[in-house]
Amino acid sequence: MEIGIDLVEHKDLIGKEEKLKLRLLSLEELERYNSFKSDKRKLEYLASRFAAKEAIFKVYKKGDLTINFSDISILNSEDGSPYVSSTKINDNLKVSISHTDNYSIAVVLKN
Numbered sequence: 001m002e003i004g005i006d007l008v009e010h011k012d013l014i015g016k017e018e019k020l021k022l023r024l025l026s027l028e029e030l031e032r033y034n035s036f037k038s039d040k041r042k043l044e045y046l047a048s049r050f051a052a053k054e055a056i057f058k059v060y061k062k063g064d065l066t067i068n069f070s071d072i073s074i075l076n077s078e079d080g081s082p083y084v085s086s087t088k089i090n091d092n093l094k095v096s097i098s099h100t101d102n103y104s105i106a107v108v109l110k111n
């Protein structure tokens with residue numbers, strides 16, 4: 001079993017959202033991001049996807065996974081729970097996300 005965690009401070013992303021959203025989000029995530037009316041929700045969505053993908057890279061100890069942030073989607077099931085979707089990852093990964101006003105955190109597990 002492997003585990004990865006990452007914590008993102010929202011203020012570090014402020015003012016860089018337009019550039020970051022293109023680098024970090026998949027097309028599916030971008031569609032969801034663009035549907036949010038609130039800037040706060042946009043920021044926490046971006047930050048939490050960043051955290052979740054960094055946590056995935058930690059699971060694979062970087063070098064083992066040569067893919068881009070935008071090749072991975074962190075989507076939500078009907079009940080709101082997040083899951084990882086990527087044609088470039090064959091393993092079954094589990095992800096959990098939490099936000100506060102200032103931070104987003106994500107944990108990823110691989111069996």
Ligand SMILES: CC(C)(COP(=O)(O)OP(=O)(O)OC[C@H]1O[C@@H](n2cnc3c(N)ncnc32)[C@H](O)[C@@H]1OP(=O)(O)O)[C@@H](O)C(=O)NCCC(=O)NCCS
Nearest residue numbers: 044045048074075076078079080081082096097098099100
């Ligand atoms: C899920 C729940 C624990 C979120 O807690 P919270 O303190 O409000 O929010 P947090 O910042 O800690 O977590 C938010 C993240 O939790 C995750 N989440 C949402 N629903 C979830 C669920 N049912 N199970 C696991 N994780 C969930 C999401 O990843 C979300 O972030 P995202 O929308 O950016 O992906 C809370 O809403 C809850 O208890 N819900 C009960 C289930 C429910 O009502 N589902 C809605 C049915 S329509």
